[in-house]
Amino acid sequence: MLVLSSPSGAGKTTIARRLMELEPAISLSVSVTTRQARPDERDGVDYHFIDQGEFERQKGAGELLEWAEVFDNGYGTPAAPVELALGEGRDILFDIDWQGARQLKAGKGDDVASVFILPPSASALGERLVRRAQDSKEVVARRMARASEEISHWEEYDYVVVNADVEESVRSIRAILAAERVRRARRVGLEEFVTRMRGEL
Amino acid sequence: MLVLSSPSGAGKTTIARRLMELEPAISLSVSVTTRQARPDERDGVDYHFIDQGEFERQKGAGELLEWAEVFDNGYGTPAAPVELALGEGRDILFDIDWQGARQLKAGKGDDVASVFILPPSASALGERLVRRAQDSKEVVARRMARASEEISHWEEYDYVVVNADVEESVRSIRAILAAERVRRARRVGLEEFVTRMRGEL
Numbered sequence: 249m250l251v252l253s254s255p256s257g258a259g260k261t262t263i264a265r266r267l268m269e270l271e272p273a274i275s276l277s278v279s280v281t282t283r284q285a286r287p288d289e290r291d292g293v294d295y296h297f298i299d300q301g302e303f304e305r306q307k308g309a310g311e312l313l314e315w316a317e318v319f320d321n322g323y324g325t326p327a328a329p330v331e332l333a334l335g336e337g338r339d340i341l342f343d344i345d346w347q348g349a350r351q352l353k354a355g356k357g358d359d360v361a362s363v364f365i366l367p368p369s370a371s372a373l374g375e376r377l378v379r380r381a382q383d384s385k386e387v388v389a390r391r392m393a394r395a396s397e398e399i400s401h402w403e404e405y406d407y408v409v410v411n412a413d414v415e416e417s418v419r420s421i422r423a424i425l426a427a428e429r430v431r432r433a434r435r436v437g438l439e440e441f442v443t444r445m446r447g448e449l
Numbered sequence: 450m451l452v453l454s455s456p457s458g459a460g461k462t463t464i465a466r467r468l469m470e471l472e473p474a475i476s477l478s479v480s481v482t483t484r485q486a487r488p489d490e491r492d493g494v495d496y497h498f499i500d501q502g503e504f505e506r507q508k509g510a511g512e513l514l515e516w517a518e519v520f521d522n523g524y525g526t527p528a529a530p531v532e533l534a535l536g537e538g539r540d541i542l543f544d545i546d547w548q549g550a551r552q553l554k555a556g557k558g559d560d561v562a563s564v565f566i567l568p569p570s571a572s573a574l575g576e577r578l579v580r581r582a583q584d585s586k587e588v589v590a591r592r593m594a595r596a597s598e599e600i601s602h603w604e605e606y607d608y609v610v611v612n613a614d615v616e617e618s619v620r621s622i623r624a625i626l627a628a629e630r631v632r633r634a635r636r637v638g639l640e641e642f643v644t645r646m647r648g649e650l
Contacts, residue, residue, distance in 0.1 A: 371649070399643060408639060420627060430608045430625070445600065
């Protein structure tokens with residue numbers, strides 16, 4: 249389970265899409281949200297768009313692995329597809345914020361590796377937020393304040409990638425994936441393998 | 450600081466040489482040893498070959514970062530080149546056993562990432578040890594027993610790589626290097642970077 253978090257505008261979504269192209273074995277966890285879809289977002293691909301009633305029902309029924317409320321909008325991770333992918337030994341990518349990352353770490357601990365993506369500078373972040381034409385000035389200002397808040401949680405993550413160049417950042421995250429796959433704590437069945445080998449020596 | 454350990458015959462030296470070809474920015478720590486050089490070994494490249502008196506002197510003078518005695522032969526890591534490389538921000542590769550790895554972890558803690566290389570099977574290990582024509586049968590038998598002992602320490606390492614294919618193992622270790630470089634705990638100066646960015650938002 250690989251968690252990617254970042255302030256809005258740091259390039260996380262571009263990085264996640266590129267990762268999915270290059271790592272076909274990884275599944276992307278599609279979150280539910282109660283917020284309005286943006287023009288370029290597709291239901292079931294970028295998010296599952298649901299209403300507040302359905303969000304409350306899923307929370308109550310224990311169908312969400314983690315959830316958070318941001319600007320009065322609800323976000324959550326459906327548990328079922330995650331359990332299915334883990335059962336099949338597949339890796340899963342989570343594009344969630346620090347609140348979700350913290351809940352996932354608390355619940356799944358050692359199974360989670362987390363990466364915080366930082367913009368290369370405050371001005372780069374500001375430019376990217378302003379360029380998103382569909383957002384009003386007020387929304388941009390609110391996002392800048394929220395970005396600062398989100399960034400304050402960087403120390404809760406295992407890895408920190410400064411996104412100066414998307415391809416370079418994707419290379420770093422693919423290396424993290426490959427390294428985490430050979431971390432001792434993650435290697436299932438290695439104890440039996442070693443015991444058998446020592447018996448044959 | 451990247452530590453590679455493995456039982457003799459698991460292919461560690463081949464992997465270390467290939468890594469040095471592919472990662473020119475990394476320095477290899479050349480150990481001192483009191484044992485005889487094998488025909489293919491060069492002084493100053495594979496080891497610094499020294500006598501017992503000089504080994505004792507270096508230990509006493511605090512010139513060794515770690516040392517171990519194996520089959521009555523002394524092995525140790527000279528501290529000076531390591532401190533120099535670290536001061537210049539270069540990575541260093543250590544080809545040492547579990548005793549050395551443990552001392553390095555104790556002394557340098559967070560600065561050390563350690564990798565244990567396992568052979569794919571007991572029979573593969575046995576074949577490689579027998580093929581080393583310069584070693585007598587008695588030496589081979591002793592090495593098999595020692596291999597089993599060395600393997601018993603695999604759980605003290607951060608990563609475990611099963612060396613079924615050298616190129617695949619080298620890829621795993623290069624990924625570990627790249628991932629460790631973006632580990633939060635290793636990133637010097639990131640706190641100031643984040644504080645400044647948040648001030649500008």
